[in-house]
Amino acid sequence: EVQLVQSGGGLVQPGGSLRLSCAGSGFSFDDYAMSWVRQAPGKGREWVSAISWNGEYTYYAESVKGRFTISRDNAKNTLYLQMNSLEPEDTAVYYCAKAPGVATVRFADGYDYWGQGTQVAVYS
Numbered sequence: 001e002v003q004l005v006q007s008g009g010g011l012v013q014p015g016g017s018l019r020l021s022c023a024g025s026g027f028s029f030d031d032y033a034m035s036w037v038r039q040a041p042g043k044g045r046e047w048v049s050a051i052s053w054n055g056e057y058t059y060y061a062e063s064v065k066g067r068f069t070i071s072r073d074n075a076k077n078t079l080y081l082q083m084n085s086l087e088p089e090d091t092a093v094y095y096c097a098k099a100p101g102v103a104t105v106r107f108a109d110g111y112d113y114w115g116q117g118t119q120v121a122v123y124s
Contacts, residue, residue: 002026002113004096009118016086016122022079022096022115030054030074033099036081037108038092038120045108048094049081053102063089086122093117 008020020036035050049070050059058070069082079096095118097111105111 002098004098004113004115006094006096006115006118009094009120011121011123012086014087014122014124017082017084018086018120019083020081020094020096020118020120022081024077024079024098027098029072029077031102033102033104034072034079035097035099035105035111036070036079036094037097037111038090038094039117040089040092045095046092047106047108050099050104050106051079052104057104059104059106083120086120088122088124090120091122093119 003025005023012018033053036048037045038048039045048061048064051070051072055072067085071080096115098113099105100112
């Protein structure tokens with residue numbers, strides 16, 4: 001059974017940092033691209049970042065470029081999202097998502113498995 005189990009998140013003041021983790025199991029983690037997608041209150045899902053199967057290529061939405069860093073540790077079957085310089089507009093539920101193949105997905109949908117979601121709240 002494929003599982004994506006997320007951890008991290010929480011409450012932080014503007015300018016603060018958080019790191020999200022997503023542990024994969026039930027599939028060959030290093031055979032698939034992965035992404036982070038978020039959903040702010042009252043809004044649709046928004047693609048945030050994607051990473052290739054080997055971590056060599058990374059992609060970011062303009063809204064987070066320069067502040068967020070996606071990475072993965074295939075030895076630990078874990079995906080990460082380091083979020084720095086957080087802004088109130090980053091408040092959302094964040095989801096990790098597994099691409100259906102090696103190709104990165106840079107959209108809010110098109111994934112075959114999702115993590116359970118984790119809340120990030122940036123408040124002043």
